[in-house]
Amino acid sequence: MSNYGNQQGGGYGQYDPYSQQSNPYSAPQAQRYQDVEAGNGGYEMGQANNTTSILNKCTEINDGLRDLKAKREGRLAQAQHELLDSSTGKEDQAARQNLDYVEDxxxxxxxxxxxxxxxxxxxxxxxxxxxxxQVDVTSRNLRKEIEQYQKAQSDFQKRLQEQVRRRYEIANPDATPEQVEQGVQNVLMGQEQSFQSTGLRTRQANDAKQAALERSTAIRKIEKDMIELSRLYQEVAELVQQQEPAVEQINQGAQDVVENVDNANKQIDSAIVSARNARRWKWYILIVVILIIAIVIGVAVGVTEANKK
Structure with a gap:
């Protein structure tokens, strides 16, 4: 699963809803009219392709979540255990670096x-x-795995804080409870200079200091990661509601195009019928005018002949 996010075939930037390949309305206008009239053209094909793409991405996400669960229960748990059990400065540093790698x-x-x-x-x-x-189930699965990871990190963070406190007490055996509390908080905030290594057992005190500093570094990284994960969780939780209007607008736009094409065809047919009717009436009027002229001429000729007689 370590190649997630680095994949070229299915990674970022691959989908373009307005590309010639994925946009059902990128065909030439004449072809679109033919497709709509046929009843099963580019629009239906585009919808089928989109459905397949959506289901494939859902499958990829769920596969990734199964891999994440295995990694959380395996590599992450092992890396946490190694840092908690390390006893020398060298072991502490190596364990924390390995933990950083797994977390990242x-x-x-x-x-x-x-x-x-x-x-x-x-x-x-x-x-x-x-x-x-399927999309809703996939979204819930993603949120659930984020929650499980946050819980694992929160529990580990508490155990690290307990170790920092014990290491501080070892390095400062004469400190009062108030001094220990203040010293631990300073170390957790990254103020290394506040960690005093005094007493007769200087080597043991230095080892305790190094252990506390490595653990406090791991704690601060966890806190930073937890803030980002909380934002990510919120994005996932709101994604369906936030994106739905845009999706509906796209779908409605697609339907509007089909309806507009259909209405345009009806209007063209109506215009053709109207034009034919207009031409027909023009001929009727012309015939009536000719008949009237013929009648007038006939009457005039008849009157003229009668007057001659």
Whole structure:
């Protein structure tokens, strides 16, 4: 799963709803009219392609979540255990660096899956009833895994804080409880100079200091990651509601195009009928005028002949 977010075939920037390949309205105008008249043209084909794309992305997200769960229960738990059990400065540093690597890998995967879900919601037809259930389930699965990861990190953070306190007490055996509390808080905030290594057991005190500093560094990174994960969780939770109007607008726009084409055809047919009727009436009027002229001429000739007699 470590290649999530670095994939070229299915990674970022691959989907363009307005490209010639994915936009059902990118065909020439004449062809669109033929497709609509045929009843199963580009619009239906585009919808089918979008549905397939949405379901494929849902599958990719759920596969990624299963991999994340295995990583959380395996590599992450092991890295946390190694830092908690390390006893020398060298071990502490190596364990924390390994933990950082695993955490970054997991966080990058969460961001990648979040972006995949965004792509799903930006795809025309994502609000269709045929895929909406799957999209909703996928969204809930993503939020659930974020919650599980946050819980694992929160529990680990508490254990690290307990170790920092014990290490501080070892390094400062003469400190009062108030001094210990203040010293621990200073260390957790990154104020390393506040960690005093005094007493007869200088080496043991220095080892305790190094252990506390490595753990406080890990704690601060967890806190930073948790803030980002909270924002990511909120984005996922609100994504369906936020993107739905845009999706509906796209779908409505697609329907409007079909309806407009149909109405245009009806208007053209009506115009043709009206033009034919107009030409027919022109001939009727011309015939009537000719008849009237013939009658007038006939009457005039008759009157003239009568006068001669």
């Amino acid at each position: 890998d997991i966080n990058n995967t969460f961001r990648y899956l979040r972006d995949l879900l965004k792509k799903i919601k930006q795809t025309p037809g994502s609000g269709d009833a045929r895929v909406q259930t």
